[in-house]
Amino acid sequence: MTVVMVEDLDPSSADAGVAAHYGDPMREQRTLATAVGLVDRSNRDVLAVPGEERASWLHTLTTQHLSDLSAFTGSELLVLSPHGHVEQHAFVTEDGETAWLDTEPGAGAGLLKYLEMMRFFTRVEPRDATAELAVLSLVGPGAGDLFPDLEEPRVGAVPGPKFAAGSVPPQATSRYSVRAYEGGLARRVPLGVDLLVPRSAKTAVIEKLGLPMAGLWAYEAIRVEHRVPRLGWETDHRTIPAEASFLQHAVHLDKGCYRGQETVARVHHLGRPPRRLVLLHLDGIATDQPPAHGTPVVSGDREVGFVGTAVRHHELGMIALAVIKRNVPDDAELKIGDSVASIDPA
CATH class of the missing domain: 2.40.30.110 (Aminomethyltransferase beta-barrel domains)
Known part of the structure; x- marks a missing residue:
């Protein structure tokens, strides 16, 4: 199999470390669009947040409603600046003992630094877990069939401007079904199923699944087609959540105070990002x-x-x-x- 790495084509790319394609990017795209393929996204950064107060703590620090996040549930969150600009985006996956946050390559250090700054006396122990877990993505309409026990993603509608207080359910706006898998976790997401597996077992998991491999080029084409924003690509230093389509999946508009909330609320109620x-x-x-x-x-x-x-x-x-x-x-x-x-x- 021909493997062309991202860094072979662009040594400065933030996506270095994974395959851009396996010799036929168009065929790989068609596989992801019509069947199911496996994309190595193990260049993503992963943080672990164990500790008994992790859910309430993440709830207060981020845009998502996480205080009731139960075991084997996932969602998405943002960290905003005091002025409401998007600084971090991550998927959160809860296994009952630890909240795992996976984010863009190179973004983990900044997210971890912020979390460590905000610990104070909270019983949480955030750490860099990139060396522990690798992200693999099964993408395509057939991905869910491989994990029939995982429910379809549930994503709530964004309320209109000037919605009534208390009208948004007090739960995460996006809820992703999760289960244990090969010493790690499987998470159902809108584009398919993400696997967070022990990095030492990555090759064995790929071989066990036996799926066609698709490179990051193919994954990005599907992502763009479905208008899924990516931190650092569809954001800049002044992006607010409403500008990059993050509201539906990563922002709860009626959950109380968090950094940057005033900007989010003002823009949403005026309806003019x-x-x-x-x-x-x-x-x-x-x-x-x-x-x-x-x-x-x-x-x-x-x-x-x-x-x-x-x-x-x-x-x-x-x-x-x-x-x-x-x-x-x-x-x-x-x-x-x-x-x-x-x-x-x-």
Whole structure:
């Protein structure tokens, strides 16, 4: 099997350490879109938060309602700045003894530093567990069939502006079913099933599953198609949750005080976030190379946003997630470099 690593193509990439593709990125994408494939995402950082007060502690520090997070349940959370800007995003997976947080490659150190600063006298012991657990993702419509005992993800609707206090259920807005698996955990998520397995057992788990391997390029194409934001790609230093579509999965809008809550509440009730996340279709005529992260999106003679992640999709062609000004109309003709781009209004 041909294995092309991310760092072979881009030595500076934050995604170094996993395969970009296995020789045929388009075939790998089709597998993830129509069946099920296995993506090695073991470059993700993992933190462990044991301690009897972990649920209530994480509840007070993050955007998610976690005080009642029960054993073998997962969700998503954000850590915000005092002004409401997104600083961290993580999946949380509770096994009854420890809350496991997996986040972007390189983001774990910053998240751990913040958690350690906020310990005070709380009975929790956060630590870096990246060397302990590796993340593998089973992606595709057939992923759930391999774990039929895991329930479909449950994601609540975002309430409208000026919703009545107490109308949002006091529970995590996204609830992911979890079970033990091969010395680790399996977690049902919107794109399939994530496995958090002992790093020493990663190769054995891959061999046992016997699934077609797909590289990170294929995974990113599916993620972009489904408009799933990624910390550091669809966010910058001033991103607020409503701008990058984090509200539904990672933010509870009626759970009480946390850092940055005032900004989240004000923007939501006014209904006017300064920017929005969109899916763009690029003409692909000027170049067949996806634009780089951060490439400006231009309307007329003014810059209106930036490209987050751009990919070549096996059906849709060149597409990209971008963060643009809220007042840019859906029918605007946009330019990204020499390419013409249009907003997918779906």
